[in-house]
Every structure is written in C-alpha cells, then in structure tokens.
Amino acid sequence: MKTISLKVNGIAKEITIEDNELLLNVLREKLGITSVKAACWRGECGLCTVLLDGIPVKSCMTLAVEADGKEVITAEGLYFDEKAKKLMESFVKHGAMQCGFCTPAFVVTSHYVLTKNPEIDGEELKKELNGVICRCGTYYQIYEAVKDAEKYYKKETKS
Amino acid sequence: MSFTTPYFTLPKFTYLKPKKLEDALSLLRQYRGKAKIMAGGIMLINLMKERKISPEYVIDIKGIEELKKISKTENGIKIGSAVTAIELQSYQIIRDNLPALAKAASYMGDRTLQHTVTIGGNISVGMPSTDGLPALMSMDSLLTIKSLDGERTIPASELVIGFGRTSLKDDEMITEIVVPYSRGFKGTYLKLINASEVAIATVAVSVLLKEKKLTVVIGAIAPRPYYFDHKSLQWNWEASLSENIKNASEIIGSSVKPMSDAVAGSEYRKEVSKVLAARALKEVFGGA
The missing domain is CATH 3.10.20.30 (Beta-grasp domain)
Known part of the structure; x- marks a missing residue:
C-alpha cells in the first residue's frame, strides 16, 4: 500500500x-x-x-x-474547458456517436490533437485518432465533428 | 500478441522508480532474475495480465533523463533506449537522417500507444512483431548494453536469439542505440498487416549510396529478422534497377523460411516478403 x-x-x-x-x-x-x-x-x-x-x-x-x-x-474535466465544450457540442451537432460508449475517449483524444495543432491536415487527423475504436462505425461523423471544431482551437483572430 | 482471455488485474509486485541509471542497474543486480524493466510498459503489462510473467519487482526507467536523449555525434546518431515512438517520428534529426526508423516508429502500436512505447522496449522483448529491430538492423546499428559490471556493445542483429528470447542477461539493459550513419544514405520501411493489425511481414531497406552499400531486412516472418546485403543479394550496381530488384526478390524468396501461425501461412509470408522487398527497393532507388 x-x-x-x-x-x-x-x-x-x-x-x-x-x-x-x-x-x-x-x-x-x-x-x-x-x-x-x-x-x-x-x-x-x-x-x-x-x-x-x-x-x-x-x-x-x-x-x-x-x-x-x-x-x-x-471527459468530465474537459466540460469546464471552453474549447473542449465547443468540441463536445460539435460531436452532438454532427451526430458523431450512436451508442456513445467511445465518445469520451474520442473527445479526450481529439481535444489533445486540436490543442496541439488546430490546423491539422485531414489525413493526419485520421492517423492521430487511430488509437480509439468505434464499434458503431461513426468515424466519418467524428471526423466531421473534430474538423468543424478546429475553429474554436485556432488562436483568437480579431472578433 | 496471443489471443488468450485477458485478465483484469496484475499480479502483485513492488514498483521502483530510480532517477539515475546507476540506481536502476544496482536494483537489477540486487533483484537479479526477479525484476523486470518497464519503460512504456505495454508489452510488460499485457504479459503480466496474461500471467505469462510475474516479476516481484518492476523497475520503471521513465524517470532516468539520460535514457531519453537523442544526439548527433561524429560516430553517428545516438538514441536513448527510453525515447518514445512519437519522439522518433517528430524529431527532425531522426526524420531527416533516419527515415526508415521514423517510419517504423509510426507502426509501433496505434497513435495513442506511441506516446508510451519506447524503442528500447520495442526491441528488447524479442518478439517477431518488433518494428524497431528490422529498421535498426538495416542501418547496421549498435546497441549499448549496461550492467553494474560495465558496458558492452553488440550489433542489433545479435540481440534476438529466438522467439521472445534475447542475448540480454537478467541484470543487463539496453541503454543506447547508435546508428553509425548520418548522411548520404536513404532508407524506408514497409509493413503488411492484416485486419487485426498483426504484422504479416515487415521490410526495412537502407542504402548507403556513397559507399554503395545496400541492406534489406525482413522482419515479422520468423523469430529473428532476416538480413541481406548487396553481396548476398548479388546486387550489380552496373545493371538496371528493375533487373536487380527482380533478382533480389527471387533470392529473398528462396532464402527465407517464414513461420506459419494464426495470422498467415508460410508460403503467403514468403510471397509478401518478395513483393514488399521489391516495393521498398523501388522506393529507395526512386521509381523504375
């Protein structure tokens, strides 16, 4: 102990x-x-x-x-992160889940990826997310959701 | 990896995390035969879950800074054994100089695991599925092995002596990998995996253009990788590339004796080896 x-x-x-x-x-x-x-x-x-x-x-x-x-x-902790919260909303908007079992893992992993590089190339993004498996096969929607959330992670331009 | 039922727990052990290499080596000596080194720990934790090994002590070497360094010296490029697969892919010094190793690292488990997997762990388990060893062998790399008694250097090709067995003694560890070349050479690494992501065959090719030296290493098809060079492949530098590649892949096909297992049969592995070798050679020599 x-x-x-x-x-x-x-x-x-x-x-x-x-x-x-x-x-x-x-x-x-x-x-x-x-x-x-x-x-x-x-x-x-x-x-x-x-x-x-x-x-x-x-x-x-x-x-x-x-x-x-x-x-x-x-994923619980990310709820209090402004950007990650937008990312989660993007998952909902794009229907990036069916049963939802893999969603927390995808949210956590894509939060890391977007934080590191919000302008990531599409093929690179797929590679970065290859450590998580979705048995419902909603990979396309997950990809769309993460791509769509990129804008929240980019450095603030003038608003 | 085998297809046995997974366990949800680990056997009991004492976890030790030395900060200095000397401390790790003395712990290895003190608990000789009862301790296992853990770096990334992926293979170790899975083997412990399956109760294939139950060490009394686990020595975590992630806290030892000198094992995480990469440097370029006049003797080549030195890579600490606890450098991760992600680092091998992201450091410019590796990407520019040792592309075969950077590519091999991109196959070590999935992207998430690559943050954890280390080059030393990948090669020292001694399993045919290693991606690091064929890449290192193709570049005639040397391994620095240390124990309390001192250090010795062996060629990477002498590390694995059988399925899951290495020439490391139970109080020794790999501390550094030295790739003797840093310029004027090209290389690549190709791999064929099946749907469950188990390697059918891997091929690492390195060419030293200046000194007209060529090596082709075929991994994942037998307990030890197969090593070929321009001599054993009867490479004729004057002849056309397509002729050379055709000849070389025939020689490879007739010399390898691949294993048959749940992933692929021997004959299939042999064909794949020939095809992958031809593709890798084409890539390295630029087209044809």
Whole structure:
C-alpha cells in the first residue's frame, strides 16, 4: 500500500493504492469517474484514454502509481474547458456517436490533437485518432465533428 | 500478441522508480532474475495480465533523463533506449537522417500507444512483431548494453536469439542505440498487416549510396529478422534497377523460411516478403 497524490480534473487527490493497480481501476472504482470506459483491457480499443500531464494514454496500460505527482484529465474535466465544450457540442451537432460508449475517449483524444495543432491536415487527423475504436462505425461523423471544431482551437483572430 | 482471455488485474509486485541509471542497474543486480524493466510498459503489462510473467519487482526507467536523449555525434546518431515512438517520428534529426526508423516508429502500436512505447522496449522483448529491430538492423546499428559490471556493445542483429528470447542477461539493459550513419544514405520501411493489425511481414531497406552499400531486412516472418546485403543479394550496381530488384526478390524468396501461425501461412509470408522487398527497393532507388 502506498499513498499517491495526483490532480484529477483540477482537483488535488490523495489515494491509497497497491503497486499493481491500474489507473483505469482507480479512476473508475476509487474516484467514480465513469466516462473512462473499461472494455478490452489490453490497450487495443482506446476507450479508457485519459490525458496524463496533457498526453493521451490508455489507462488500462498505465499503472496508477505512474500518475503520482501528475495531472489526469478525463471527459468530465474537459466540460469546464471552453474549447473542449465547443468540441463536445460539435460531436452532438454532427451526430458523431450512436451508442456513445467511445465518445469520451474520442473527445479526450481529439481535444489533445486540436490543442496541439488546430490546423491539422485531414489525413493526419485520421492517423492521430487511430488509437480509439468505434464499434458503431461513426468515424466519418467524428471526423466531421473534430474538423468543424478546429475553429474554436485556432488562436483568437480579431472578433 | 496471443489471443488468450485477458485478465483484469496484475499480479502483485513492488514498483521502483530510480532517477539515475546507476540506481536502476544496482536494483537489477540486487533483484537479479526477479525484476523486470518497464519503460512504456505495454508489452510488460499485457504479459503480466496474461500471467505469462510475474516479476516481484518492476523497475520503471521513465524517470532516468539520460535514457531519453537523442544526439548527433561524429560516430553517428545516438538514441536513448527510453525515447518514445512519437519522439522518433517528430524529431527532425531522426526524420531527416533516419527515415526508415521514423517510419517504423509510426507502426509501433496505434497513435495513442506511441506516446508510451519506447524503442528500447520495442526491441528488447524479442518478439517477431518488433518494428524497431528490422529498421535498426538495416542501418547496421549498435546497441549499448549496461550492467553494474560495465558496458558492452553488440550489433542489433545479435540481440534476438529466438522467439521472445534475447542475448540480454537478467541484470543487463539496453541503454543506447547508435546508428553509425548520418548522411548520404536513404532508407524506408514497409509493413503488411492484416485486419487485426498483426504484422504479416515487415521490410526495412537502407542504402548507403556513397559507399554503395545496400541492406534489406525482413522482419515479422520468423523469430529473428532476416538480413541481406548487396553481396548476398548479388546486387550489380552496373545493371538496371528493375533487373536487380527482380533478382533480389527471387533470392529473398528462396532464402527465407517464414513461420506459419494464426495470422498467415508460410508460403503467403514468403510471397509478401518478395513483393514488399521489391516495393521498398523501388522506393529507395526512386521509381523504375
């Protein structure tokens, strides 16, 4: 048992964990963050993607102890980010989901991508999102939604 | 990767995160045989979930700064073993000088995992599915291996000795990769994967134009990658490119003995190797 301190969606937390616990389990079971989905458990589907110090990682492939001293951001936390909120609205506008199970992971990953490069080339964008799987196959709508949200991430021109 | 039922938990272990390389090496010695190195941890965590390995200690080397450096020296380009696949694709020094490695890195897992996957981890698991090893072998790279006793250097081609087995001793780790060339050479990396994203074959080609040196490495078809050079391929620098490529792919086809598994059969892998090798050679020599 050891205690780690981390920031989750802006809130500082201290949690007692075992060395062999996965970040996924800790987020879902100890912190009640359920936008982080548990599906394949082997790093393939990407539905458990979170931002760890701003970088997308699959939380089923990350030890909870690795998050010690770091900041975790999930879809819940992004709701308070102005740009990400627009991105989420764009997902709704474009119907970029059917069952919605993969949506949080796509939102988190595309938020990272657009923050890094809001003028990303279409083919590059597809490559950047290839770590998350949508079993309903709404990839086209997701692509459209993210492309449409680019404008919110571009540096403010004069309004 | 195998198709066994996934487990949802990891076996018990103690997590250690040294900040210095010397500390990591002494931990490796202290817990010799009971410890595993973790960098990206993708392969390690999956193997632990499947209970294929249950180390008592996991030594996370992500905190060791000197393993994350890339530098250009007169001896070539040096890459720390904990450099990630994303870094290999984004650093100008790699993209400009070692395109085959940058391309191989773009195949190491999906985009999200590439933030985590490291070059050292990718090659040191010793699985045929590695993308890094064929690329490094094609560029005659050297691996710096350290233990508490000191360091030794081996050619990348001598790392893997069998399926999932490497020549690393249980208190040793790869600390650095040295690619001896930095200019006047071209390279590429091609891969054929099936729908479940498991490699059927990979081909890495490197050409040193100035010294007329050519290497072709075929990976993913056998426990160890196959290495060919201009001599074994009977490359005739005076002859036409199409003739050379035809000849080389026939030689490759008749020398490789691919494995058959759930992903692809031996004969299919052999054909794919010939086709990919021809395509890669065309790309590197520019058309024809």
